[in-house]
Amino acid sequence: MDWNDLKYLIAVSDKGSLKTAAKHLGVNHTTVWRKMQSLEAQLDCQLFTASRSGYRLTEAGEAILADARRMESLADSIRFQSQARLTEIRGLIRLTAPGEIAFGFLPKIIAEFQVTYPRVEFEILEETRSLNISNREADIAIRATSEIPDNLIGRKIRDIPWALFASKEFVKQHKVQFGEGEYSIDGLPVIPYRLFDSPAARWFNEKTLHNPRPVATNRIKGAYQYALNHMGIALLPYMLAEPLVELYRLPDNYNSQLWLLANKDLRNTARIKTFWDFLQTRLVDYLPDAV
Structure with missing residues (x-):
């Protein structure tokens, strides 16, 4: 083949x-x-x-x-890293990502990278707004988006399904019973989002408009932490919900897309290109498949 x-x-x-x-x-x-x-x-x-x-x-x-994406990333990595050996890889990389990734598994990926390239420094910026990659507020961005600006180059990592989750204690206390493909959240406490816009979040907020709302948040990691503390049902991306219990998986049309973005010119810089290729491969490995 x-x-x-x-x-x-x-x-x-x-x-x-x-x-x-x-x-x-x-x-x-x-x-x-x-x-x-x-x-x-x-x-x-x-x-x-x-x-x-x-x-x-x-x-x-x-x-x-x-598997094809892994092969593509490895092929790119082999080509560009062989070129990188001709010059020392060093300098600063500014990277922005959602907090769940920036302070979740990204530190492990950067630590692995710096074993080979110890003279590359990183500045990690949690994404609370859309940093301007064109103006060098960030060199590389990891974003959940479906719209790629024309002046940027993007690589789709994967689709991210959303689901309703709750702690085991919450499920037991409220006697929550969910069948496959069926769900009922009437009267149950929920953790809604504020100032967080996505098709899945809008669906959740509309569905739970009359539910008890002990706490609301604008961050995924906030909803996750409150769900861990048995305060209600949370809407979360499947990859960031352990050890919570999955209650209902939203249809595919509510999926988010995780993209890797960079400035078209800067991506050809040796240190950025080398990390870009490494990051693609490692992100695929760290993000679990939806089941």
Whole structure:
């Protein structure tokens, strides 16, 4: 199998259509279609289902895409790190990310990176607003977004499902019973969001408008901590909810997307490019798959 064929799989997944993927790759959309047909034949499985809204990955396609992204990151890393050996990698990298990532598993990733590149320094900024990457307020950003500004380069890491969670003690105390695909939150205490806008958060706030609300917060990590203390049901991304109990998974149309962003010019700087490639691979490894 030709590794270049997997680039077409990644492009169709990220762009959602053959036409947009073809434009991104600089080829004819017929070429993309032929590559997808060839890849499905080689792998003996269907990768996408087509609809009016675009192309959606099948379960097999999702699994293969994850491996394809790892291969892409490793290929980039090998190429650019071999170039990096010609010059010393040193200097400052400013990185912004949501607090759950910035102070969750990101320290482990940076520590791993600095074993190889000890002269690279980091400035970590928790994302409380949209820092301006173009003006060098940050060099690299990890963001939950679906809109990539034209002056930035972006790499989609994965979709992030949302679900309702509560502590085991809360579930036991309130005798919460949730069946697969069914839920009822009438009358139960909840932890709503304030000044936090996403399709999932809007759904949750509307659904729980008349529920008891012992505490509200504008941060995911705030909702998580209050849920840990048995104060109510919280809406959380699946990857940041252990050891809480998952009660109900929202449909896929409420998913967020986690992206890695950088300035198009700065990404070619040796230290930033080297860390960009390393970060892509490690983020995929640290973020658990939705089950």
